[in-house]
Amino acid sequence: MTIRVSEFDLRYWEHRHTEDHERRPEGFEWLASYGTSVVHDAVNRHFQKDDVILELGCGTSGLMHDLAQDGFSRLKAIDYSQAAIDTQNSIHGDADIDFRCMDVSNLEFENSSIDGIIDKSTLDSLDCCVGVDDQSAARRAVQEAYRVLRPRGRWIVISLRDPKRRVEDFEGLFRLVDVVEVRTNDASPCADYFVYCFEREA
Numbered sequence: 293m294t295i296r297v298s299e300f301d302l303r304y305w306e307h308r309h310t311e312d313h314e315r316r317p318e319g320f321e322w323l324a325s326y327g328t329s330v331v332h333d334a335v336n337r338h339f340q341k342d343d344v345i346l347e348l349g350c351g352t353s354g355l356m357h358d359l360a361q362d363g364f365s366r367l368k369a370i371d372y373s374q375a376a377i378d379t380q381n382s383i384h385g386d387a388d389i390d391f392r393c394m395d396v397s398n399l400e401f402e403n404s405s406i407d408g409i410i411d412k413s414t415l416d417s418l419d420c421c422v423g424v425d426d427q428s429a430a431r432r433a434v435q436e437a438y439r440v441l442r443p444r445g446r447w448i449v450i451s452l453r454d455p456k457r458r459v460e461d462f463e464g465l466f467r468l469v470d471v472v473e474v475r476t477n478d479a480s481p482c483a484d485y486f487v488y489c490f491e492r493e494a
């Protein structure tokens with residue numbers, strides 16, 4: 293049987309999140325948590341507490357739950373893995389967070405209905421996918437985010453990818469506001485990851 297790459301990716305994540313549900317019922321955090329000062333600072337610098345904030349590819353991360361605990365009140369999170377959404381609802385179902393199963397390249401939100409977007413390692417995972425119509429999967433996600441984000445809305449991207457490459461997908465749609473390079477070890481020759489903020493062009 294031949295399967296398309298996108299189907300393979302979804303099967304991979306579905307399998308991984310289903311296994312994680314058994315092994316790590318408390319969830320799994322990629323790269324950094326809200327408790328990491330650079331993430332906490334970026335969120336509080338670029339978002340207001342009453343902003344409608346959307347997390348793309350939430351997995352089983354506790355990020356949205358931590359934002360809710362800190363007073364952010366209008367939170368949405370999507371992932372295309374139903375297993376990830378089920379885990380989120382079982383861990384954080386009591387918090388007032390709208391978790392939904394959805395593909396980042398086909399967001400079921402109205403145009404300009406979101407004030408801020410955050411993604412942690414989701415664009416990185418899309419970088420591993422093959423796109424369609426000569427467009428990378430990450431570029432398609434950026435176009436869809438542009439549609440649902442309000443003009444001048446901000447997107448915090450926490451990513452392994454260096455600025456030379458990361459910025460390419462945003463060209464013409466978003467401007468880079470700032471980027472922080474994070475090194476957990478000062479002696480390290482390269483960054484561990486980057487925290488970007490992009491602003492949607494008007």
Ligand SMILES: C[S@@+](CC[C@H](N)C(=O)[O-])C[C@H]1O[C@@H](n2cnc3c(N)ncnc32)[C@H](O)[C@@H]1O
Nearest residue numbers: 305321322349350351353371372395396412413
């Ligand atoms: C590297 S994990 C990061 C998870 C979470 N953001 C974190 O920081 O712990 C990437 C996540 O993106 C999700 N994902 C990948 N492609 C997606 C797509 N096309 N639409 C929605 N979610 C996707 C995966 O299911 C996975 O949960």
